[in-house]
Amino acid sequence: MIRAAAIVAVAIGAWLHPRSFGVAPNERGWSQAPYRAPNERGWSQAPYRIRQHSPRPAPPADPTNRVADDPRAAKLGQRLFFEKRWSKNGEISCATCHEPERAFADAKPLGEGLAKLERHTPSLLDVAYNRWFFWDGRADTLWSQALGPFENDAEMGGTRVGAVALVASDATLRAEYTALFGAPPDVGDAARFPRDAKPSESNAAANALWLAMHADDREAIDRAASNLAKCVAAYERRLVTGPSPFDRFVQGLDDGDPAKLGALSPSAQRGLELFVGKANCRLCHSGPNFSDGEFHSIGVAPLAGPPPRDSGRHAGAKLVREAPFNAASRFSDAPDGDVAQRLATVRSGPEMWGEFKTPSLRNVGRTAPYMHQGQFATLEAVVRFYSTMEGALAVGHHQETVMQPLQLTDAEIEDLVAFLRSLDGADVADELQRAPSDD
Amino acid sequence: MTPMRTNSISLSRLSSLPRRSSLAQRASRSLLAASTLLAALAAGCGSPKHAATRGATPDAKAAVEAGPAPVAPRAAPDWSGAHEVVGSTGTFLVRWRTTPDAIPMNEEFTLRAWVFAADDREHALTDVELVVDAGMPEHKHGMARAPKQTRRPDGSFDAAGMLFHMPGRWELYFDVVRGELTERAQVRVDLE
Numbered sequence: 001m002i003r004a005a006a007i008v009a010v011a012i013g014a015w016l017h018p019r020s021f022g023v024a025p026n027e028r029g030w031s032q033a034p035y036r037a038p039n040e041r042g043w044s045q046a047p048y049r050i051r052q053h054s055p056r057p058a059p060p061a062d063p064t065n066r067v068a069d070d071p072r073a074a075k076l077g078q079r080l081f082f083e084k085r086w087s088k089n090g091e092i093s094c095a096t097c098h099e100p101e102r103a104f105a106d107a108k109p110l111g112e113g114l115a116k117l118e119r120h121t122p123s124l125l126d127v128a129y130n131r132w133f134f135w136d137g138r139a140d141t142l143w144s145q146a147l148g149p150f151e152n153d154a155e156m157g158g159t160r161v162g163a164v165a166l167v168a169s170d171a172t173l174r175a176e177y178t179a180l181f182g183a184p185p186d187v188g189d190a191a192r193f194p195r196d197a198k199p200s201e202s203n204a205a206a207n208a209l210w211l212a213m214h215a216d217d218r219e220a221i222d223r224a225a226s227n228l229a230k231c232v233a234a235y236e237r238r239l240v241t242g243p244s245p246f247d248r249f250v251q252g253l254d255d256g257d258p259a260k261l262g263a264l265s266p267s268a269q270r271g272l273e274l275f276v277g278k279a280n281c282r283l284c285h286s287g288p289n290f291s292d293g294e295f296h297s298i299g300v301a302p303l304a305g306p307p308p309r310d311s312g313r314h315a316g317a318k319l320v321r322e323a324p325f326n327a328a329s330r331f332s333d334a335p336d337g338d339v340a341q342r343l344a345t346v347r348s349g350p351e352m353w354g355e356f357k358t359p360s361l362r363n364v365g366r367t368a369p370y371m372h373q374g375q376f377a378t379l380e381a382v383v384r385f386y387s388t389m390e391g392a393l394a395v396g397h398h399q400e401t402v403m404q405p406l407q408l409t410d411a412e413i414e415d416l417v418a419f420l421r422s423l424d425g426a427d428v429a430d431e432l433q434r435a436p437s438d439d
Numbered sequence: 440m441t442p443m444r445t446n447s448i449s450l451s452r453l454s455s456l457p458r459r460s461s462l463a464q465r466a467s468r469s470l471l472a473a474s475t476l477l478a479a480l481a482a483g484c485g486s487p488k489h490a491a492t493r494g495a496t497p498d499a500k501a502a503v504e505a506g507p508a509p510v511a512p513r514a515a516p517d518w519s520g521a522h523e524v525v526g527s528t529g530t531f532l533v534r535w536r537t538t539p540d541a542i543p544m545n546e547e548f549t550l551r552a553w554v555f556a557a558d559d560r561e562h563a564l565t566d567v568e569l570v571v572d573a574g575m576p577e578h579k580h581g582m583a584r585a586p587k588q589t590r591r592p593d594g595s596f597d598a599a600g601m602l603f604h605m606p607g608r609w610e611l612y613f614d615v616v617r618g619e620l621t622e623r624a625q626v627r628v629d630l631e
Contacts, residue, residue, distance in 0.1 A: 052544070286606065292604045347582065401579045402578045
């Protein structure tokens with residue numbers, strides 16, 4: 001009798017535990033085992049596809065940034081993130097668009113700095129999980145991404161020389177920088193280091209000043225600027241949310257705790273079933289980050305109406321390979337590492353025209369509006385789009401054909417939205433949501 | 440076919456493929472087989488289905504890098520236990536294996552392949568070129584990567600940085616080129 005009970009327990013264990021499928025979860029913590037549709041025995045029989053999404057492990061290491069996990073770098077980076085002095089008009093910081101109280105986004109369709117941008121500001125919550133950065137993936141590391149907005153004339157309009165000059169002249173920034181990297185370059189001579197100098201395609205004056213600088217001076221500035229960017233990334237890496245109701249629900253699948261299983265309403269559970277089943281959202285929104293990290297065209301029309309002008313990954317694939325601060329560059333701390341090797345295999349071609357990065361769906365309930373131009377104001381509008389594909393751009397003959405109208409009922413749309421809302425994680429610590437207080 | 444198993448893979452380790460699986464790996468594999476049987480009894484088959492199919496239009500774009508001059512293969516064949524597929528016109532046999540053993544979902548893997556004349560399966564050919572590619576015919580897209588393809592000194596070919604980024608039906612394409620002749624061998628891989 002006891003023996004029989006034990007066998008039953010083992011058998012149930014086999015349903016519930018990924019290890020019992022004989023499949024060791026890998027570093028990312030998820031396992032591969034067969035999926036079957038949930039039946040009358042309940043969720044315990046449908047674990048595999050669900051488990052691919054939870055639990056979520058710690059963010060992957062970033063060997064291209066040797067200070068990625070150094071708390072001193074994160075603190076300096078946090079200062080820089082909230083620093084307005086290094087923008088052209090002294091009024092814009094990263095936090096102007098990536099507002100902590102708005103999930104590190106801005107709740108606007110299009111970003112706005114010194115000018116209006118062409119794309120929507122993404123949330124920086126859990127950004128360290130991403131494989132590529134920007135909607136077109138034109139940055140391959142979190143730190144190299146930071147050098148973009150900061151010099152972009154439509155965003156902050158700063159210059160790398162100006163940033164290094166600021167750090168060199170501010171006692172706190174200088175001390176914190178020196179502790180990590182040694183003294184910043186001596187940029188006191190403003191004729192030799194013009195504050196307005198930067199490489200720029202759109203700003204000829206700044207570009208001319210930059211090119212007139214001695215190559216060694218440019219190199220010293222690039223090195224110091226990449227160090228600053230690595231500190232900003234060290235801070236951004238800490239913007240990791242806590243478990244979401246969905247993660248608690250998956251734990252409930254493991255231990256059968258009804259309280260945890262109750263973390264998802266019946267509607268959200270039906271939404272989950274759709275997500276991994278009939279609606280097949282998992283094709284692209286896969287893994288614990290609910291993103292494959294790659295690029296697809298789902299045909300969302302531009303905000304200003306067709307025809308589309310943004311080539312997305314088509315340009316991004318080329319830009320990332322040529323980026324002066326990419327993972328294979330001399331500023332990378334792992335120029336032969338995994339990310340650099342991945343970069344060498346990036347494919348580009350006409351089929352990538354109009355493709356954008358699959359966004360993570362974690363915290364998606366907090367990050368309206370949606371898509372690369374904030375085209376949809378609500379999650380319901382997003383799911384309705386997937387349901388009817390109304391207004392979708394025709395797919396060119398080169399492009400992938402994954403998207404088909406799902407023809408969902410109103411109740412199914414409601415269920416999917418309820419599930420998406422269950423992906424909001426616990427917020428990051430308060431002290432990460434403002435400039436560090438001086439201690 | 441090996442049961443599906445996700446292994447983490449480090450791209451930097453890709454160049455040094457293990458020649459044979461370690462004892463521990465083999466032990467865990469038999470454990471795996473046993474428990475997969477349990478899962479399969481309960482769950483239906485979760486193993487990827489690999490089946491050779493024939494014919495398709497070649498459109499592989501990745502080029503094979505010229506490697507060192509090929510030499511005759513060594514006595515102990517590296518390809519033992521590898522998968523096999525015959526080309527569409529029956530001229531060539533391709534043997535292939537991946538690291539990790541089971542193709543992982545959305546993680547890079549390396550594929551190693553050897554080409555044989557279909558009527559001589561003992562001696563890997565050293566006078567052919569091989570281009571490896573893959574795609575999802577149902578979605579009309581290829582891989583998001585152009586794997587780095589090299590010929591190794593023993594005549595085998597490595598394609599590093601392969602990536603199956605979506606679950607579903609994939610096809611692996613092996614285009615064998617010898618002089619004027621190109622023959623495609625094709626394998627179906629279902630990724631869950």
